[in-house]
Amino acid sequence: MVELTMINQFLIGALTVGTIYLIATLGEVLAERSGIVNLGLEGLMEVGATVGIIVAIFTENPWLGFLTAFITAAIISVIHAFACITLKLNQFASGLALYIFGLGIGITFRGYARDVMLGPKELMKIPKIRLYPVKIPLLGDLPVIGALFSLNVMAYFAVILSIVFWFILFRTRIGLDIRSVGENPAAADAAGINVFRLRYIAVIIGGGMAGLSGAYLMLAHTPQIMGAPIILGRGWIAIALVIFSFWNPLRALLGAYLFGGLEIAYFWLQGIEIFKGVIPLLKAVPHVSAIILLTIMSIEALRRRIGAPEALGKPYSRE
Amino acid sequence: MMAIRIPGTKYAVKVEKRLIVRREIPAIVSIASAIAGILLGGLIFIAVGISPIDVYSRIGRIAISPTALMGAIEIALPIMFTSMALVLPFRMAFYNIGGEGQFEVGAIAAMIPVIFYWSGMDLPQFLYLPIMFMLAFIAGGFWGLLPAFLRAKWRVNEILVTLMLNTISLQLIWWLTTPGGPWNEANPAFKERYLAYLKELGVHLIPGFKGTPVIPEFARLPRIPGTLVNSGILVAIIIAAILYFICTKTLLGYEVRVVGDSERGAMYAGINYLKLVLIVMFISGGLAGLGGFIGITAFLPKLSPEIGVAGYGYAGIIVAWLARLNPIACLLVSFFFGILTKSADLLQQELKISRFIAVGFEGLIFILLVLGDFFVHYKVRLIKVRR
Numbered sequence: 001m002v003e004l005t006m007i008n009q010f011l012i013g014a015l016t017v018g019t020i021y022l023i024a025t026l027g028e029v030l031a032e033r034s035g036i037v038n039l040g041l042e043g044l045m046e047v048g049a050t051v052g053i054i055v056a057i058f059t060e061n062p063w064l065g066f067l068t069a070f071i072t073a074a075i076i077s078v079i080h081a082f083a084c085i086t087l088k089l090n091q092f093a094s095g096l097a098l099y100i101f102g103l104g105i106g107i108t109f110r111g112y113a114r115d116v117m118l119g120p121k122e123l124m125k126i127p128k129i130r131l132y133p134v135k136i137p138l139l140g141d142l143p144v145i146g147a148l149f150s151l152n153v154m155a156y157f158a159v160i161l162s163i164v165f166w167f168i169l170f171r172t173r174i175g176l177d178i179r180s181v182g183e184n185p186a187a188a189d190a191a192g193i194n195v196f197r198l199r200y201i202a203v204i205i206g207g208g209m210a211g212l213s214g215a216y217l218m219l220a221h222t223p224q225i226m227g228a229p230i231i232l233g234r235g236w237i238a239i240a241l242v243i244f245s246f247w248n249p250l251r252a253l254l255g256a257y258l259f260g261g262l263e264i265a266y267f268w269l270q271g272i273e274i275f276k277g278v279i280p281l282l283k284a285v286p287h288v289s290a291i292i293l294l295t296i297m298s299i300e301a302l303r304r305r306i307g308a309p310e311a312l313g314k315p316y317s318r319e
Numbered sequence: 320m321m322a323i324r325i326p327g328t329k330y331a332v333k334v335e336k337r338l339i340v341r342r343e344i345p346a347i348v349s350i351a352s353a354i355a356g357i358l359l360g361g362l363i364f365i366a367v368g369i370s371p372i373d374v375y376s377r378i379g380r381i382a383i384s385p386t387a388l389m390g391a392i393e394i395a396l397p398i399m400f401t402s403m404a405l406v407l408p409f410r411m412a413f414y415n416i417g418g419e420g421q422f423e424v425g426a427i428a429a430m431i432p433v434i435f436y437w438s439g440m441d442l443p444q445f446l447y448l449p450i451m452f453m454l455a456f457i458a459g460g461f462w463g464l465l466p467a468f469l470r471a472k473w474r475v476n477e478i479l480v481t482l483m484l485n486t487i488s489l490q491l492i493w494w495l496t497t498p499g500g501p502w503n504e505a506n507p508a509f510k511e512r513y514l515a516y517l518k519e520l521g522v523h524l525i526p527g528f529k530g531t532p533v534i535p536e537f538a539r540l541p542r543i544p545g546t547l548v549n550s551g552i553l554v555a556i557i558i559a560a561i562l563y564f565i566c567t568k569t570l571l572g573y574e575v576r577v578v579g580d581s582e583r584g585a586m587y588a589g590i591n592y593l594k595l596v597l598i599v600m601f602i603s604g605g606l607a608g609l610g611g612f613i614g615i616t617a618f619l620p621k622l623s624p625e626i627g628v629a630g631y632g633y634a635g636i637i638v639a640w641l642a643r644l645n646p647i648a649c650l651l652v653s654f655f656f657g658i659l660t661k662s663a664d665l666l667q668q669e670l671k672i673s674r675f676i677a678v679g680f681e682g683l684i685f686i687l688l689v690l691g692d693f694f695v696h697y698k699v700r701l702i703k704v705r706r
Contacts, residue, residue, distance in 0.1 A: 043682070087690065087692075089693060090689065090692070092414055093689045093692075094689045096636060096685070097682060097685035097689050099682075100633065100636075100681055100682035100685055101679060101685065103682065104677070104682045105676075105679040108363070108367075108673045108675045108679050111672075111673035111675065115671055116367075116671070227673040227675065233483075233485075233486050239479060277500075280493035280497055281490055281494045284487045287484075287486045287487050290483050291480055295473060295475050298469075298473040299473045301474075302473060302474065
């Protein structure tokens with residue numbers, strides 16, 4: 001029985017952490033389906049984490065924290081959209097700039113909030129506003145699969161979101177339009193689809209999702225306010241997961257939870273005797289896995305002739 | 320070509336594609352975005368309730384005080400290498416974001432002879448610096464080969480692979496230097512020699528310290544005699560000159576340019592992409608690795624996870640972009656970034672602002688630089704319209 005609860009605990013951890021990846025990956029899937037890469041996720045997540053926790057503390061409401069994190073990251077993404085879509089500039093450079101900018105101001109303001117804005121009284125509120133796992137009666141007590149019914153509310157919401165994203169992208173008119181804009185913008189334009197507007201929408205919502213993901217990390221996983229990086233490369237793994245998921249929101253579930261599991265595995269593996277001497281190296285397991293998976297996926301994509309949206313990374317102009 | 324009428328006036332903004340981009344325009348845009356970034360960054364200070372004028376006057380004081388300038392060079396020197404490292408790969412549109420990791424691996428490799436020394440294995444003293452130099456270059460180069468190979472062979476995204484490698488190399492340093500790790504200064508293998516050395520200096524080991532033993536004096540890069548500047552700057556200048564020569568006067572530089580213009584075109588021109596990208600990334604990783612060599616032999620004199628905190632590799636990306644991939648400009652822009660970072664360090668002490676504000680500024684400058692590229696490609700003019 002002890003082992004069963006351990007498996008249960010592991011699954012809850014994997015799904016909780018996996019949700020961080022899932023939310024960010026969904027946003028990037030949307031943006032890339034419209035043809036725009038956003039390498040700024042990591043920075044947007046740092047900003048979202050800062051805004052999310054500070055707003056949640058002051059309003060004593062985590063949901064307002066999530067909402068403002070989404071909106072802030074979405075607003076910052078407008079810069080990226082403007083650079084890539086209107087000015088037709090280098091998407092990689094613009095994304096990297098957004099990453100470094102977000103990293104810098106996200107951490108600066110978080111450190112400033114801790115040192116100046118938040119007293120002990122405010123910090124005491126954190127346990128009250130953070131999200132806890134909610135066990136659904138009966139189902140949550142089942143061995144192993146009980147973990148599926150013992151998650152925090154946002155984790156369920158993220159699953160619903162990935163179904164919604166899939167439905168929109170593959171079963172609705174606007175989804176078809178977004179995909180066609182990402183595959184062949186000239187043809188889409190000729191068919192009367194507003195390429196520029198759809199790309200703006202996809203990039204802005206996609207960026208907002210990264211902010212949401214950062215706020216989720218803070219409010220549901222590690223609510224620590226400090227003037228140091230907290231996303232720690234998860235944004236980049238989320239971008240890798242987009243490739244792993246072949247730009248499909250439902251497949252993103254698989255990758256996100258897999259990497260949630262790899263990240264959580266660290267806490268289990270470090271207790272095992274043979275890993276005693278190499279504990280810091282265990283932290284690199286998700287990153288080594290990501291390189292291996294990316295390679296397998298790329299070979300697979302070449303072999304099966306599937307892959308990124310055709311116009312991904314290329315600006316569209318009517319000239 | 321288009322013109323947009325400004326409502327209510329007799330003027331319109333006319334946007335025209337530049338047919339010929341004059342050489343000075345990218346440089347002007349770079350300088351303008353740096354200045355605009357610093358001014359716009361003042362908004363960050365206003366947001367946290369600090370007078371930006373106060374901040375700028377403090378930065379002004381820093382920029383002219385000799386000790387701070389020294390500190391600025393200290394920060395700039397590693398960035399010179401991590402930025403020059405990106406000149407060749409970025410010119411061929413291979414986005415090596417792994418400068419940070421190649422820098423760290425270079426620092427690890429440069430440490431190897433020192434670790435042997437403290438374990439009791441000697442080399443002639445004059446050999447240490449050259450051997451450490453070579454090891455750093457080779458190790459950084461090899462760290463750069465993997466993403467190059469994966470990209471050329473199976474089109475694996477090089478941005479993601481190089482980023483993942485950055486985390487892996489940092490964890491490698493953590494593992495080596497953590498208490499109980501093989502290179503930690505408290506490792507019994509160093510006991511005899513290192514403890515005697517420390518005793519001579521009158522210092523004790525700090526229990527639980529994360530880091531290797533310090534590098535002995537004879538294996539540190541000295542200052543240029545008669546100045547306060549480290550001799551690493553001479554290495555940087557020589558490498559900038561060599562890189563400039565490679566870019567402008569050699570077949571390698573020519574092929575890099577052709578690939579940068581069009582990968583497909585290069586294929587038809589008979590350029591072997593795999594071979595070219597492997598050579599370029601070996602040089603690139605090697606140069607970033609030399610940054611690691613400089614970082615530990617000129618300033619830190621030891622290896623610890625601290626080396627990853629400064630983000631030299633990431634700063635190199637922005638510097639290379641600002642310098643328009645010109646190796647000589649890289650030296651100057653690195654120095655500018657040194658002043659920026661040094662100022663942020665002092666602001667952290669004086670005004671209690673996180674030193675990450677420097678990263679925010681760098682990001683802002685980078686964003687403006689990217690947006691400013693519009694003006695490199697297009698001419699924007701105000702014209703008078705009839706009626």
